[in-house]
Amino acid sequence: MQLKPIVSLLTGCALTAGCITSIPSQAKADDEVRFICASGYDQATNLRFPTTYAWTERGKIAIIRWKYAWFNSKTVTPEERCELVSSRFQTAYNNQSLAYIANGTVNNQPVICTAKKEDAACDTTLLTLRPQDDPLQILDDLKDILRGRGTKPLEHSSKQEPVYYKIDIKKFLQTAPVEKE
Secondary structure, rough: OHHHHHHHHHHHHHHHHHHHHHHHHHHHHHOEEEEEEEEEEEOOEEEEEEEEEEEEEEEEEEEOOOOHHHHHHHOOOOHHHHHHHHHHHHHHOOOOOOEEEEEEEEEEEEEEEEEEOOOOOOOOEEEEEEOOOOOHHHHHHHHHOOOOOOOOEEOOOOOOOOOOOEEEEHHHHHHHOOOOO
8 A cells, every 4th residue: 555645645635624624714804904003105295103093904005104293292202192093093993983983071071982873872982082173073074084085185284063973984994095104
């Protein structure tokens, strides 16, 4: 009996079985979306800044470029804000509250948050705004980005009635431009 052809046949069967069983898990991994903080290139300034990205099977989609310090803080860096907000986007995505984004107030500070339906309370705070930020302008800019109408990521750089914008996050993740680096 020749052992070499049998070993080759068994090896081929094992590899085929391994490939077949890994296809569903690979397909599932490709459908996953991760919000991450990574260094991103800003063409206008020719510099790199921490950037909140949606990482999809198509590539990374820039959402917020963190160019400025938080309240000119020496302790909270743009990198730390990027990490925090990226994590909040992931939480909102995971709990399916990215259906609406709205402006609101948390601890007497203006925020941009998510809601599962119009006129609902804030579900997940995405970002706390600086006193000099215009909440409606930032909300409007973020809405344009998440609806695929923005041409560049938001540059995060008063008590008002909340405004709600419906967001189709799946469509955004499928159609928004990806950065190439």
